[in-house]
Amino acid sequence: MLEYAARRLLWLPFLLILVSLFVFVLGLYGPGDPVEVRLGQNYTPERAERLRDQLGLNDPFFAQYFRYIGNALQGDFGESFRYQGRTVTEVIGPPMWVTLQLNVAALFITLGVGLPLGFYVAKRQGSWVDPTVVTTSLFLSAIPLPISASALVIVFSLSLDWVPTSGWGGFFDPRIVLPAVAIGIPGIAGIVRYMRASTADVLGQDYIRTAQAKGLSQQVVNYRHIARNALLPIVTLLGFTFAGLLGGAFLAEFVFGLPGVARLSLDAIRARDYDVIMAFALIGAATLVIANVLVDIAYTVIDPRIRLRE
Amino acid sequence: MTEPAIQAPAAPAGQLTEGKGPFALAWSRFRRKRIAMACLVILVLLYAAGIFAPFLETHSYSATDLSQTQAAPNAEHWFGTDRAGRDIFSRVLWGVQTTAILTIITVLSGSILLGVTIGLAAGYWRGKFDTVVMRVGELAASFPDALLVILLAATLRPRILEIVRGVEDSTGFSGLVRSGVVDFVLLAIVFLPLSWFGMTRLVRGQVLALRQSEYVQAARAIGASTPRILFTHILPNVIGPIIVSVSFGFGAIAGSEFFLSFLGLGVQPPRPSLGVMVADVPLRGGSSALSVLRDHPEQLLFPGGAVLLFLFCWALIGDALTDVFNPRTK
Numbered sequence: 342m343l344e345y346a347a348r349r350l351l352w353l354p355f356l357l358i359l360v361s362l363f364v365f366v367l368g369l370y371g372p373g374d375p376v377e378v379r380l381g382q383n384y385t386p387e388r389a390e391r392l393r394d395q396l397g398l399n400d401p402f403f404a405q406y407f408r409y410i411g412n413a414l415q416g417d418f419g420e421s422f423r424y425q426g427r428t429v430t431e432v433i434g435p436p437m438w439v440t441l442q443l444n445v446a447a448l449f450i451t452l453g454v455g456l457p458l459g460f461y462v463a464k465r466q467g468s469w470v471d472p473t474v475v476t477t478s479l480f481l482s483a484i485p486l487p488i489s490a491s492a493l494v495i496v497f498s499l500s501l502d503w504v505p506t507s508g509w510g511g512f513f514d515p516r517i518v519l520p521a522v523a524i525g526i527p528g529i530a531g532i533v534r535y536m537r538a539s540t541a542d543v544l545g546q547d548y549i550r551t552a553q554a555k556g557l558s559q560q561v562v563n564y565r566h567i568a569r570n571a572l573l574p575i576v577t578l579l580g581f582t583f584a585g586l587l588g589g590a591f592l593a594e595f596v597f598g599l600p601g602v603a604r605l606s607l608d609a610i611r612a613r614d615y616d617v618i619m620a621f622a623l624i625g626a627a628t629l630v631i632a633n634v635l636v637d638i639a640y641t642v643i644d645p646r647i648r649l650r651e
Numbered sequence: 652m653t654e655p656a657i658q659a660p661a662a663p664a665g666q667l668t669e670g671k672g673p674f675a676l677a678w679s680r681f682r683r684k685r686i687a688m689a690c691l692v693i694l695v696l697l698y699a700a701g702i703f704a705p706f707l708e709t710h711s712y713s714a715t716d717l718s719q720t721q722a723a724p725n726a727e728h729w730f731g732t733d734r735a736g737r738d739i740f741s742r743v744l745w746g747v748q749t750t751a752i753l754t755i756i757t758v759l760s761g762s763i764l765l766g767v768t769i770g771l772a773a774g775y776w777r778g779k780f781d782t783v784v785m786r787v788g789e790l791a792a793s794f795p796d797a798l799l800v801i802l803l804a805a806t807l808r809p810r811i812l813e814i815v816r817g818v819e820d821s822t823g824f825s826g827l828v829r830s831g832v833v834d835f836v837l838l839a840i841v842f843l844p845l846s847w848f849g850m851t852r853l854v855r856g857q858v859l860a861l862r863q864s865e866y867v868q869a870a871r872a873i874g875a876s877t878p879r880i881l882f883t884h885i886l887p888n889v890i891g892p893i894i895v896s897v898s899f900g901f902g903a904i905a906g907s908e909f910f911l912s913f914l915g916l917g918v919q920p921p922r923p924s925l926g927v928m929v930a931d932v933p934l935r936g937g938s939s940a941l942s943v944l945r946d947h948p949e950q951l952l953f954p955g956g957a958v959l960l961f962l963f964c965w966a967l968i969g970d971a972l973t974d975v976f977n978p979r980t981k
Contacts, residue, residue, distance in 0.1 A: 352789075359790050367806045476686075476967070483902075483962035485909055487929050488955040495945055530966075588797040588910060595914070606798065607914060610805040618802060625795040 349634045353627065358410070360626045361619060365406050368615035409619070418620040429620045433605065437624065440594070440601035442512045443520060444586045450525030451532055451582065456575070458529070459536025460568060466541065475533060482530035486592040490523040494597075507598050520597045524589040528582055535578060540571040576640050580633035587625075673887065680975045687971030690964035697960060698754075701747030710738035712745045713921050721947050731949040733931060743953050746925040749831070749918055750905050750961065756839045757846070757904050763897055766847040770854025771881055771889075775862055781855070788848035796845060800907065803841045804916040811837050831922040838917055842907060846900060853896055857889040891976030898972055902965030909958045928954035 398405070412418070418429035455478075462474045481489075497503050497519060504515045511517070543549065544567065552562045594603035602621065609617040682688060700707060709729065710716075716736035724731045730739035773781040791799075815833050818824070861867060862885070870884050905925075911917030912926025920927060932950045 356790060360794060363794075364802070367802060479966050479970075480959075480963055483959045483966060485906075485913075485929065485955045485958045485962075487913060488951055488959075491951065499945065584795060587795050591797050591801075592910065592913065606801065607916075610801060621798060622794065622802070625798055629795060 349630070349637070353630050356630060357623055357627060360622055361410065361413075362406070364615070364619045364622045365402075365409070368619070409616075413620075413623070418616060429616045432617055433602070433620050433624075436600055436602045436605045439509065439599060440587075440590055440603075443517065443524065443590055443593070443599065443601060444583060446512065446517050446521035447524035447528075447586050447590070448579075448583055450521055451528035451586070454525070455529040455532025456536050456572070459533040460540050460571065462533065463537045463540035463544065463571075471537075475530075475537070478530040478533045482527040484526075486523055486527070486589055487596050489526060490519070490593055490596045493519045493523055509599050520593045520599060523596075524586055524593045527589055528585060532575070532578075532582070535575055536571065539574045540567060543567050543571045546570075573640070573644050576643060577636060580629070580636045583632060584629050673890075677891070677975050681971060684971040684974070687968050690967045693960060694964045694968070697747060697957070697964075698751045700744055701749075701751040704741075704744035704748045708738075708741035708744055710741045712742045712923050713737065721950070723947070724949055730953045731947070733928070733950050739928075739949060739953050742923040742928055743925070743957055745923040746928055746954055747957055749834075749922065749924045750908055750957075752835060753838055753908050754901055754904050756835050757842055763846075763850060763893075763900070765843075766850025767854050767886075767893060769847065770851040771858055771886065773851065774855040774858025775877070775881060775885070777859075784851065784855075788851060791844050791848050797910075799844065800841055800911060801914065801916055803844070804837060804911055807840060808833070808837055808916075811840075831918060834918040834922065838908060838911065841911070842904065845907070846903075850893070850896055850900075853892055854889055857892060858885055861885050861888055891972075895969055895972045895976060898965055898969040902962045902969070905958060905961035905965075925954040925958050929958075 400408075418433075458474060458478070462471050465471050484492075494507075498505060504518055508516045549562065549566055552566045553559075557566075590601065591603040593599070594601040606618065606621055608614075609621075709727075714737065716732065716738075718736070719728065719732050720734055720736040722728055722732040722736075728738050728740065730743060733739055733742070769784055773784045812828065812833050815828055815836070819828065867880060867884055870880050875884070908917055908924065909926040909929075912924040913930045914926075915930065917926060918924035929951060
């Protein structure tokens with residue numbers, strides 16, 4: 342298993358090279374001219390040409406590419422074309438931190454609601470509760486985010502006045518609640534379904550009957566025998582669940598006007614600020630791969646059957 | 652009521668199902684699922700309403716009636732009007748048509764065909780081809796979806812616009828760009844890298860298991876050609892999971908179109924799209940904008956409701972199909 346994880350991590354640099362090549366090619370064929378954006382009002386063909394030389398944009402493709410990679414390896418992702426005088430790291434750092442906090446909060450919502458619900462439903466298979474909960478969670482996940490977000494704001498901000506309508510104050514500020522709920526809701530249906538299937542699997546095992554036969558209290562059986570084992574396969578889903586939240590985070594940041602990556606990356610793409618986009622793509626891909634490797638490692642740590650097989 | 656009891660010995664259950672092909676069998680099982688059938692009817696009506704939008708519309712989708720802006724639903728405007736006084740009912744119909752066309756194009760453009768073919772080939776021949784396919788797939792999968800879609804949509808649009816303009820100039824068709832061809836081609840291309848790998852992985856896994864099975868070995872032993880084995884022996888046994896995955900995929904197309912058009916990167920005005928319609932309602936900017944929403948919810952609820960129906964119904968149908976094709980429930 343460790344060997345597997347190591348192999349996956351070794352694959353990471355190769356993957357990042359492919360991702361960066363891909364974005365670089367898109368940048369080359371993309372719309373607009375970064376030099377034009379950068380010069381703005383001061384644009385003249387001579388100035389543009391000089392700037393292009395200065396920035397090395399006239400060099401052959403691979404010369405530009407390798408220079409970029411060399412710098413990126415040293416943590417230098419270049420200078421933003423659009424926000425002049427600021428490095429890409431400075432430009433994307435704060436929004437990424439906002440989006441990360443938002444996604445973690447949303448993950449808490451998704452898991453906090455989805456896991457208990459899936460467990461509860463699995464124990465009531467065959468009753469009306471089971472299909473009702475599963476269908477309701479599917480319905481909630483089908484509501485387009487701008488609509489669920491506005492509904493949340495209307496109910497909890499305007500009518501009940503529990504939280505302010507918009508704004509950002511960090512992870513421990515109440516204003517994170519509504520966006521996090523809006524982002525978290527669509528994921529609940531999936532978690533409920535997986536948790537339900539996984540719990541149902543465990544319920545059919547012999548050791549559950551044994552535990553009950555030797556007279557353990559229902560609570561001990563529920564938590565120590567059923568829930569803990571049912572959670573094991575769910576762990577492998579965490580990486581993908583987390584990645585899936587990003588799309589929702591995009592819409593939510595838009596609707597709630599949060600200073601996350603949504604606005605910035607859309608602006609960057611429109612302004613052809615490819616260094617910013619490249620940094621997003623690289624960090625995004627790296628995070629995804631590393632998260633999944635960590636999840637795999639965590640899985641072997643938690644599940645002794647896999648650990649001992651090695 | 653006694654009749655079935657008399658007939659039962661004459662036609663045992665086993666013989667009843669024997670005469671049916673796998674699809675007829677699946678259909679008869681699917682038909683018993685009432686919720687899924689209801690969803691199917693809703694979707695058929697919805698797609699039909701979209702396709703026949705030109706005949707069903709009560710107003711032109713772009714006609715503005717400035718004497719009636721932000722009107723509540725009434726006899727003339729069934730779903731009310733938006734900020735510019737455009738008829739929401741007609742715009743929702745055209746928005747649904749946008750989704751319908753996109754779904755058809757995505758199906759035809761081969762995200763399904765491509766995924767299935769690559770999956771079959773990778774699973775059957777394994778080896779180097781399989782390794783390359785899986786690595787490329789992992790690359791596509793490790794790119795954050797939202798970012799990839801946005802990046803491709805923003806980068807490719809000008810190129811496609813150029814090409815379509817070129818076609819317009821050389822053939823004399825004039826309304827191509829206005830009709831939204833650019834948006835459709837763009838979105839179909841953008842969805843491609845997202846959709847093929849899921850299908851490929853699914854088919855490959857099934858094929859890997861099936862190629863070792865005894866009936867495939869028997870077919871190989873009597874000298875069946877590879878295409879024959881792939882298409883008449885393996886593919887029919889993989890078709891169940893493929894259909895399930897396709898039905899979830901249809902919902903995803905509606906969702907992705909909404910996502911991109913809402914962000915302004917998908918379908919461009921004047922062509923209506925459900926995402927554009929929701930984006931037209933000013934949601935950002937705090938409570939003043941939200942009061943508009945509280946007073947005129949129809950501007951959001953009708954286009955949003957259409958998206959919801961697409962996502963919800965396809966998900967329920969997918970669930971029902973999972974049951975139908977799952978050998979364990981047979």
